[in-house]
Amino acid sequence: MDRLNKLWSVFNSSHDSTALSPLDTMDLGPTKNTENPVMIQFFTWDCKHPKLSWWRFFEMTVPDLESLGFTQVWLPPPHKAMRKTGNGYDAYDLWDLGEFDQKGTVATRWGTKGELVHAVAVAKQRGMDVIIDAVLNHKLGADQRExxxxxxxxxxxxxxxxxxxxxxxxxxxxxxxxxxxxxxxxxxxxxxxxxxxxxxxxxxxxxxxxxxxxxxxxxxxxxxxxxxxxxxxxxDHNHPEVAKDLLSWGPWALQTTGANGFRLDAIKHIDRRFLQHFIQHARQATGRPQLFVVAEYWCPDIKRVMFWINEYRGLTSFFDVPLHDNFWHASRSGSKYDLRKILDNTIVSLRPGDAVTFVDNHEFLQQIGQSLQSWVSREFKLHAYALILLRDKGHPCVFFGDLYPNKECYDAGTAYGLRILLKTRKNVASGPVTDYWENASYIGWVRRGQGHKICAVIISNADPASSSEPHMIRMFVGKGHDHTTFRNVFTPHSPGIKVSKDGWGSFTCVRGGISVWTLASNIVACV
The missing domain is CATH 2.40.30.140 (Elongation Factor Tu (Ef-tu); domain 3)
Structure with a gap:
């Protein structure tokens, strides 16, 4: 048995399947009755507003974020970087949130401390928690040689x-x-x-x-x-002065900014024992046992990821990097990829209560055009977002670069479709999921909740040139909808589909496309 299989055996033998998962115990938004919580990563690698500071731009965008149903906003590292234009991953001084004249500037790349505090307060007033990025692994831009x-x-x-x-x-x-x-x-x-x-x-x-x-x-x-x-x-996280300083910084950063949790950067490089203590101390010192934490452990190998999940014993959720890797492979392989395997060997399939699902993020913007790139293509991007937004497992995170105009990766068609998916999640998606995954090139599912909250989804990766005939999947949407019309949120004015008396409907999707069907009465809320 090789080393990775040994790690897998350790996980399987020591995992308590009855224990509460992180997403069951952490706040995913300001209220616990949020049925469809969703996070947005509100930045790209090189984002910059032409006229406003980023914090002011965020504050102005809050009403739109609220209308789309976001309950959490992940902000970039708020501290002073080694360069005036540094985005914070080049960490210089964690205790300077844009307050002191250092590195040639008072404000960080993102703005001043006062602008940050005010923007966070506005977001919380509109029903959104704020998550800040904690970069604890390294420092750059020192002041003297030694x-x-x-x-x-x-x-x-x-x-x-x-x-x-x-x-x-x-x-x-x-x-x-x-x-x-x-x-x-x-x-x-x-x-x-x-x-x-x-x-x-x-x-x-x-x-x-x-x-x-x-x-x-x-x-x-x-x-x-x-x-x-x-x-x-x-x-050196084992140095007592370092540990004391960073443990003090965590609660101070939350209380100073008004933020409600952390995204932990680069945890594979940080002493696990220290990070466990950091999370526990932040919750105890702030009196917030449900403080949200998500960790970035960048590895597509599910065996490695599960070992680390086990090590943290529910203290933090994890970004589902193996799921992103599946999305990437699916987008590269086109019609050769078996869509029935899209969730295989992912956190959301094996431990959904640990999974923060996502399609893309800022990491890949440095890599486009390089050998390490894993950017999900435009042709598959909405398919991937449907898989994280319109299902009932995991906690989805939407990327700013896919939703708002930017110079790095914006596509207007993707952004338009993503807004429709977000509104559908907010207003229509409810209840458990029933899957209809019987064909390699197209799969469907129904999410059926109480009353009129229902959607039927089909995604396809078939070659559009292979045939003009659409795919069709017969799916059960529930009794009581007989002779009711369902319409596709992406083509709301096209002919609808009637549901039979016994609650079944034959839903269609063009080859290579995506369709999301809901009651005709729900269409206005989705588009």
């Missing part, structure tokens, strides 16, 4: 030393925060607070250098044997 001993290691095997320990004039490990001083936090970071760096200023060589008196954390992902180091100055 001299210390470090050991070069093999980038493909971080436990393999490839040279002797040497004196490194690295340059970027001392953080004095001259603009902020000691307000909020007195910690001044030095090389003692890090485990590794990626630059030897003495030899002008890039590489991975482990501090000679430090070890990588053993409680990280085992890619490259040990994946503690990612980039910049790698934070």
């Amino acid at each position: 001299i210390f001993m470090a050991t070069p290691v093999n980038p493909k095997n971080r436990m393999d030393e490839i040279g002797p320990s040497r004196t490194v004039e690295q340059g970027w490990t001392r953080f004095n925060f001259p603009g902020r001083g000691s307000k909020y936090s007195t910690l001044k970071w030095t090389h003692e607070h890090f485990t590794g760096v990626d630059w030897d200023h003495t030899t002008k060589k890039r590489g991975i250098y482990r501090m000679t008196n430090k070890s990588w954390s053993p409680r990280v992902d085992d890619e490259h044997v040990n994946y503690d180091y990612l980039l910049g100055a790698d934070v």
Whole structure:
């Protein structure tokens, strides 16, 4: 049995299937009676409004977000970056939310602290919680150089030393925060607070250098044997001063901004024990046991992902990266992909109470055109969104880049269709799902709730040139709808479909397309 199968065995043997899942215990919006909670990632990698700060733009967009049914908004890292235009993943000072003159600016890329606090308050008034991005793995943009001993290691095997320990004039490990001083936090970071760096200023060589008196954390992902180091100055979460500072920052950031939870960046590189403590402390210190947390563990391998889910014991939900990977493969393969397998080996199929489902996000915008890209194509994007928005499992997250105009990835047709799907989710989708997955090239399902809340969905990846005849699936929508007309929300003025007395209807979809059928009386609310 190989290593991954051993991990899988550990998960299966230790998992308690009766335990409450994270999505059962965390707030997915301001109210617990929200039937169809949904999150939006309100940024792209390089987004910038031409006239307003991003926080002001977010505030102005709140009414539209409310109309589309969003209950949560995930905002980008709010802290000061190493560059004036940095988006926050190049973390410099977590305690500066756009308040101090540092790195050539008071405001962050996104705006000032005051604008952020006001925008969050407006969102909460309109029924939306705000989630902030916590970048705890690394720091960049240090204020001074330092001299210390470090050991070069093999980038493909971080436990393999490839040279002797040497004196490194690295340059970027001392953080004095001259603009902020000691307000909020007195910690001044030095090389003692890090485990590794990626630059030897003495030899002008890039590489991975482990501090000679430090070890990588053993409680990280085992890619490259040990994946503690990612980039910049790698934070030593086992250093008591570091742990104290970051544990204090979590509750302070929530209370200062008014936010209701965290998206945890790059958790495969962070000591698991520390992050477990971070989550628990944030909930205890704020008095919010239902505080929402979602973790980014970037790996399409479901066995690895499930091992990590087991390690966190319900403390956090996880982005369903294996599901995104299925969407990507389906979009690349076209009619060759068997749609009946679209949910196979995903978090939402195996542990739906742990799954934050998504189609695309900011990570891929750096990769378009590169060998690592996994961007879901326009031809399959609405199909994928239907699978996360119009079903009853998982907690869906919509990407700003797919919904609002931007220079990186916007497609007007996708945005128009996505708005229809969101309104359908808000106003029509309800109750459990019944699947009709009998054909490799087209699948259907019905979500049937109380009263008039009902939708029947078909998606197809068949080649439109293969035939002019539409697909047809006979699906049960419930008795009491006999002789009632169902219409497709994407073509509301086209002929409808009548349902028989026994509650069955023959629903259609063009080849390669998507159709969402609901009662004719519901159409106005969906479009």
